[in-house]
Amino acid sequence: MKRLLDLVLVFICFSCVATSAAIEPQPEYKIKGAYLYNFSKFTRLPETHFGDNNNYDLCIVGENPFGRFLDSLTGRDIQGRRLSLHMLGRNQAMDTCEMVFIARSETARLDRLIQWAADHRILTVSDIDNFAARGGIIGLITKGNRVQFQINQVVAKGCGISISAKLLELGKTVTSKGNSEDFGCSD
DSSP: OHHHHHHHHHHHHHHHHHHHHHHSOOHHHHHHHHHHHHHHHSEEOOGGGTTTOOEEEEEEESSOTTTTGGGGGTTOEETTEEEEEEEEOTTOOOTTOSEEEEOGGGGGGHHHHHHHHHHTTOEEEEOSTTTTTTTOSEEEEEETTEEEEEEOHHHHHHTTOEEOHHHHHHSEEOOOSSOGGGGOOOO
């Protein structure tokens, strides 16, 4: 009986840790979440992108590594619009998003997601390896215990997305591997 009780207590402890981990992100993702917020403030999408919508829609595609951290940013002002957060399922369209964070869980379909986002002039951000060099706009990289970012200015300009000089100073500029026409936005 005592052994059964011990097993139940171990199970409850592991359940609490797993639940806590799902809600509370790793410190690295708190920093990355703060970067997403700042990227939205220091980038400009074409005005035609917004239409009549008064929201700035930040979408997470794939498994959410931020836990509930981004919830605290919901409703904040982004260039006169309300920040709104959306978790997109595998088959949900991204066309209403202004910024899309592509989670590591989507590595296998990354090229298709990048091209689709480019066709819709959406700011793309990810921490997938070589994201900016593969045609994404902003890639988050971790070196040691520091989070840094790379910017693919060629793709951003091609999509009509302007990135502030301050952001360009802080990030490292990279270009896409391969033919640059493969990573542009459609007209």
